[in-house]
Each structure stands twice: as structure tokens, then as C-alpha cells.
Amino acid sequence: MKAAIVKFLLSLLADKRTRHRILLMIGSIIVGLFCMMILPFVVLSTLNKTEPPEIETEFDESELLSAIDADRLTAMEINGQILADILFCKGLSNQIMKAQLIYLSYSDDNQITDFDEYTNVFHIEDDNILIDCLNSDYAFEIDKDEFQRTYLLVKNATIDPYLFTSPETKNSTDLAAWCRNAYESGWLSESGRGEINPEKQWRTADNVGLLLGYLNYHPNEKLFSNDYDTLFYTEQGFLDTMPDVAGIGVFNGEEFGIYAGNDEVIFCSEIVGHAEKTDLTCGIWTNWCTFDAVEYPQEVWNAVQALQLEESEEIYEDESEESANENSFEE
DSSP states (O other): HHHHHHHHHHHHHHHHHHHHHHHHHHHSSSOOGGGGTTTTHHHHHTTTOOOOOOOOOSHHHHHHHTTOOOOHHHHHHHHHHHHHHHHHHTTTTGHHHHHHHHHHHHOOOTTTHHHHHHHHGGGGOOOHHHHHHHHHHHOOOOHHHHHHHHHHHHHSSSOOOSSOOTTTSSSHHHHHHHHEEEEEOBOOOSSEEEEEEETTTTEEHHHHHHHHHHHEETTTEEOOOOOOOOOOOEEEEEEHHHHHHHHOEOOSOEEEEEEEEEEEEEEEEOOTTEEEEEESSSSSEEEEETTTSSBHHHHHHHHHHHHHHHHHHOOOOOOHHHHHHHHHHOO
């Protein structure tokens, strides 16, 4: 029954018209509350209560919120924002969506009274250990496999609104976060820029499309534009000259990858079939590059300047040697 509900939800989200109506409805009811907080709660609250509805040409929006009364909606809005604020202050914005999902889906009223203590658990990056701690500390009964499936569904239904450090700009830090999210969400490596593929009912991106998707995605509007249709880049040097800055591009003459920090590179590979992660020095990548539309910290441009200076000195030395040889030859 759970699989049927998940399939039903996916079919709704895959349809642009229906998805837009759902997001618009939720946004009008709960100002400031993101749609990802509603969908998992409704799905999980109905798992053991009702059979999944039949898919019809006209979607009854009232069914989506039938399991949530006005008081619960208000509590969801307030508590969800409190969790977001606390985690953001603790530097754990990447855990906000996960913490909200678990709180809304598995916590009974008044089961969690100390949000500061609850959010401290999310310093744990390993989900298996995290869930064990939550089950022990709060007497939750979270099934790890079920949670991962639901979390993956939510991450594909809506791109994490807390993913970006600077939504108004296109910068290297957010580019790395975008690619890491694609890897963790299991985006399929097929034609696309990160939109939900209506046939696959999942987000897809090809090698260049992964990067163009970031450039064209507007986090505040949660929409893709067509601002960029070509990826402009500049090869800067070999890997041994690359600064340790997340969001730098790597290249092998055929495919791009994005350095995500910790010696990890993320890219979409047609061979693997989904967003993949490799070691920087695995032998696939040869050069590093910068992308024209992406802002980089000064550390990157210092490295570029150093390479240019080194190249200029080499050219000068070569010209000096050539001149010396010519003089020697004339003598």
C-alpha cells in the first residue's frame, strides 16, 4: 500500500499543471512554509489509515489537506520555521529539510519540547547513526529504509530551499551544493537540467545540463529559466595547480565534473546512469577550469594569476635561451 501511495504522489508531482496547483495551494495557506513540509506529512499520516485514491483527470485539492486541521497547520508553520532558524544559526542548513521531515512525520504533539536539544542531533552526518540516536532519544520508530525512500521522494519533489547560501547570485559554493544535492538525490544521468522528467518521474540531468541547470535555476521563484543555453569555461591548469575551493570545475577533454570539497568530484555520467561521485585523483580528470557565469573567491583568481605569471616567466626564459643560441651561432 505504501508503494502505491508513493507512486501516486510521484505521478501527481510529475505533471507540471497539477504540481503548480499543489504548490500554489499550499503557499496560499501557509505563508513562509515550504511545500516539502506538507507532502511528507500527508503521505505518512495516511499510510496506515486509508487506501490510495484513484488517479483522476481532476485532482481534488481538498483531499491533500484533509488530514491536517487548522491548529496543526499553524503548529507546522511555527515549529518548522523555528527548526529552520535554529539549524541555520548552528551552520546546519543542509539538515533543515531532513529535521523538518522527521519532526513532522514521526513526532507526536509535545514529544519534542526542546528544539535546541533536538537540532543538536543533526550534527551527525551519517543517517544510519542519526536515526538510531533519534529512535533511542525520542522513542521514535523510524524505519531507515522507509525514511530514505520518503526523504528521496521529497528531495526530488522540490529542490531544497535551504540549499543556497546566496540565492541571488551564481557562485562556486552554491554550484558545489547543487551538484552534491543532485548526487544525494539520485538524479538520473539523462537529457535534462534538473527538472522532473515526466516519463521517468524523476529529476534528470546530462553532463553539461547539470551545470546549466544551476545557472538557469532561480531559487526564490523555484523555477528554471532559459537564461543560459551554452556553457562557457576557461581551462586554467593541471590538477596539481588547482586551489582547494569547492565549485571549481574539472575537465578531461570530454566531460565536466564539479569539485565538491574533500577531494570529491561530482558529475553526471551516461555510463553509470545517474549523478556520480569520484575522487579528484582517480585518474578521470586532468585539468581544472572556471565557468564564466560563476563567481569565485579571490583565492581562485590568485591561483590563476600565479599560473599566468609562471607562464610568462617560462616564455621569457625560452626567448632568452633562443636569443643566446642565436648569438652563439653567429659567433
